[in-house]
Amino acid sequence: MILAYIETREDKVKKCSLEVLSEAGRRGGDLGQDVAAVVLGPKGNAVAAELFSYGAAKVYIVENPGLGSYSTDVYAQAMAALARELHPAVILFSADSLGKDLAPRLAAKLGVSLASDCTALAVKDGRLEFTRPIYAAKAFMTFTLKTSPQIATLRPNIFPLTNPAAQRGEVVSKSLELEAGQAKARVVEVLHEQGGEIDVSEADIVISGGRGLKGPENFALLRELSALIPRSAVGASRSAVDSGWIGHQHQVGQTGKTVSPSLYMAFGISGAIQHLAGMSGSKVIVAVNKDSEAPIFKYADFGVVGDLFQVIPFLKDELKKALAE
Amino acid sequence: MNVFVFVKRVPDTESRIKIQADGKTVATEGLNFVPSPYDEYAVEEALRLKAAKGGKVTVFTAGSDESLPVLRKCLAMGADEAVLIKDVAGETYDGLRTARLIAAALHKKYSGFDLLLFGKQAVGTDNSQVPSMVAELLGLPQANVVVKLEIEGSAGTAYREIEGAQEKVAFSLPAVISAQKGLNEPRYETLKGIMAAKKKEIPVLTPEALEFRPEDLSPGIEIARIDLPPVKQAGKAIAVEPQEAARQLVDFLRRDAKVI
Numbered sequence: 368m369i370l371a372y373i374e375t376r377e378d379k380v381k382k383c384s385l386e387v388l389s390e391a392g393r394r395g396g397d398l399g400q401d402v403a404a405v406v407l408g409p410k411g412n413a414v415a416a417e418l419f420s421y422g423a424a425k426v427y428i429v430e431n432p433g434l435g436s437y438s439t440d441v442y443a444q445a446m447a448a449l450a451r452e453l454h455p456a457v458i459l460f461s462a463d464s465l466g467k468d469l470a471p472r473l474a475a476k477l478g479v480s481l482a483s484d485c486t487a488l489a490v491k492d493g494r495l496e497f498t499r500p501i502y503a504a505k506a507f508m509t510f511t512l513k514t515s516p517q518i519a520t521l522r523p524n525i526f527p528l529t530n531p532a533a534q535r536g537e538v539v540s541k542s543l544e545l546e547a548g549q550a551k552a553r554v555v556e557v558l559h560e561q562g563g564e565i566d567v568s569e570a571d572i573v574i575s576g577g578r579g580l581k582g583p584e585n586f587a588l589l590r591e592l593s594a595l596i597p598r599s600a601v602g603a604s605r606s607a608v609d610s611g612w613i614g615h616q617h618q619v620g621q622t623g624k625t626v627s628p629s630l631y632m633a634f635g636i637s638g639a640i641q642h643l644a645g646m647s648g649s650k651v652i653v654a655v656n657k658d659s660e661a662p663i664f665k666y667a668d669f670g671v672v673g674d675l676f677q678v679i680p681f682l683k684d685e686l687k688k689a690l691a692e
Numbered sequence: 693m694n695v696f697v698f699v700k701r702v703p704d705t706e707s708r709i710k711i712q713a714d715g716k717t718v719a720t721e722g723l724n725f726v727p728s729p730y731d732e733y734a735v736e737e738a739l740r741l742k743a744a745k746g747g748k749v750t751v752f753t754a755g756s757d758e759s760l761p762v763l764r765k766c767l768a769m770g771a772d773e774a775v776l777i778k779d780v781a782g783e784t785y786d787g788l789r790t791a792r793l794i795a796a797a798l799h800k801k802y803s804g805f806d807l808l809l810f811g812k813q814a815v816g817t818d819n820s821q822v823p824s825m826v827a828e829l830l831g832l833p834q835a836n837v838v839v840k841l842e843i844e845g846s847a848g849t850a851y852r853e854i855e856g857a858q859e860k861v862a863f864s865l866p867a868v869i870s871a872q873k874g875l876n877e878p879r880y881e882t883l884k885g886i887m888a889a890k891k892k893e894i895p896v897l898t899p900e901a902l903e904f905r906p907e908d909l910s911p912g913i914e915i916a917r918i919d920l921p922p923v924k925q926a927g928k929a930i931a932v933e934p935q936e937a938a939r940q941l942v943d944f945l946r947r948d949a950k951v952i
Contacts (some may be wrong), residue, residue: 437859439824439834464854468836471787471821475828480788480912483819496916501785502816505709506718508785509916551833552863559857566855572951596952615874616853621705621815622729622873630951641705647921651949653941659931669944670929671937681938689942689952 369395369402370427370455372446373418374465375410383461383523383569385421390488390526391459392422397490400456403427407445408434415538420531427453429541437465438550443472448543450477455516457495462520463568470520479514486525486648503621503644523568524627525648560616565600567617572630573646575602575619579635579656579675583612588679589634595686602626602646604636620645634675638663655679693747693843695738695807697771698794698822699731700814701755701762709920716915718783727762730811732769732878733871737841738809739770740876745843748772750802754793756781760894767889768881775802778898779909786911787821793909794822795829796902805866807848812837812870823870833863839874 371391373384388404395402404423406414411428418426427449433441446469450458458473460466462484474481486507487498497519498509512518567573574589574596586601593599602619603612619626621641631649636642638654638661646652647666654667655675664670671678703709703723710719727735738749751766753759754777763774777797779790798805810823820836827834835850839858842849843865850861853872881889899909930940945952 443828464837467820468824471824472828472834475788475791475825480786481821483821501818502709503818504921506711506918506920508918510913511916512913514912552835552861552867554859555862556860557857558860564856569855630945630949640708651951653945659929664929665926666924667929668927668949669941670927671941672929672931673934673937677934678937681935682941685938685942689946
């Protein structure tokens with residue numbers, strides 16, 4: 368069995384979890400393994416049909432008062448109990464903020480090594496091979512895990528979704544004994560950012576600015592572009608963040624976030640190696656920069672050598688026209 | 693407060709990575725090694741906690757003698773003591789193996805801590821595994837990717853960054869915390885600190901002293917190969933009037949890239 372860990376947000380399955388389930392289906396096919404999904408907490412029944420349509424033959428639902436708000440140690444306990452009962456060959460998580468927090472604790476609990484933040488899985492000689500970026504995607508390592516179950520987290524926005532199909536499956540409710548009363552750490556509140564902006568790591572389109580923006584007030588230009596484009600977010604280079612022009616949660620690069628959107632737009636970003644490391648996995652890259660020698664142009668699919676302050680107003684007009692059609 | 697900080701030696705973020713002839717190892721010649729940037733936030737937070745509450749800051753690393761300069765840098769920032777947990781040079785990429793070494797060092801030799809601070813990931817391996825694994829092996833609470841930390845007596849509150857929000861995490865000490873950019877502004881070493889750090893004894897803990905047999909430290913992962921990313925062909929660059937540039941750019945996005 369390949370067990371896909373599913374997260375919900377506002378009663379819907381997170382897209383990165385559907386990516387995990389889709390990949391579980393593909394590799395399950397190669398390995399001759401069944402695919403199951405697990406949902407911790409009370410939302411399981413509401414999303415089971417969607418999980419079947421993405422290839423889960425079974426959906427395990429674990430309801431327990433201890434699984435209300437997130438607690439790494441209680442969630443890890445639940446997953447370990449499930450793993451000991453079901454003996455999955457593989458457990459897959461998204462490498463989002465929850466998966467990165469939970470999967471290593473579970474792996475240590477089960478005494479196994481972990482494949483973090485993978486960008487490709489393959490089956491070779493009947494074994495699962497993991498590929499992940501190292502040195503912020505300046506290199507890629509491919510490896511196998513010697514321990515079982517094999518646990519991996521998959522980078523969001525990389526693995527394609529399968530086409531959902533009308534399929535039925537089985538819902539299995541599990542009641543587990545958890546020491547929930549003794550959660551070692553628990554989330555007591557979630558503080559949302561102002562305006563409900565999409566995180567750069569989750570956006571389909573990232574619109575980033577660097578030193579070329581010349582000051583914090585000019586990030587407004589990028590926010591105006593972002594407001595025109597659905598599912599976009601504003602990113603920034605390290606130098607813009609370190610100058611205090613925008614919060615570090617917007618930083619893309621080796622000491623910021625790694626993003627792989629369908630489109631990355633770089634405005635006034637020269638393309639330092641540490642920035643390129645965070646965004647070179649983007650499917651399409653465009654750049655606007657005054658300096659025709661800027662390294663970013665070596666990575667851009669389309670570059671505009673010009674003054675971003677002159678180009679952006681026209682770009683807004685052209686985008687409005689294009690999006691209205 | 694007795695705070696332990698765990699740091700790692702990594703190539704600086706400007707490094708260009710080359711692969712050795714075996715196809716499985718990253719070449720280290722010519723690379724400039726520094727403490728992982730996120731570890732500096734952890735060291736700084738420990739020093740601030742000490743300034744506010746008293747106590748001691750001890751810095752650990754798992755590595756070979758090559759990691760000593762990284763420990764000395766942390767001493768120069770103001771840490772009181774440093775300990776080298778002796779390990780092989782080079783990367784095994786196996787977080788569990790490192791976590792076991794650290795957990796054993798704390799379990800067997802260095803107890804009595806209130807807080808274990810890490811960087812949220814070592815840049816390079818980028819695994820984000822060791823803090824959570826150490827927490828599990830020692831049965832401690834954890835909060836990762838923390839941008840704000842508050843300690844009151846034996847209770848702690850950590851604000852941890854998630855997608856588009858922060859989670860406020862409540863826990864009791866001792867606990868494991870991993871630091872994210874934004875937690876603080878790390879200080880620079882002082883000349884006096886650098887001089888004092890040179891003279892400090894750095895005790896060395898060997899795997900044997902921690903009762904590990906060589907087979908206990910065999911990595912749980914097997915590397916098949918390490919590849920450089922494919923070289924990307926640069927696309928088109930235009931230098932035309934702004935209005936025409938905007939028109940062509942949108943045209944590219946719609947017709948060629950089909951992303952808008």
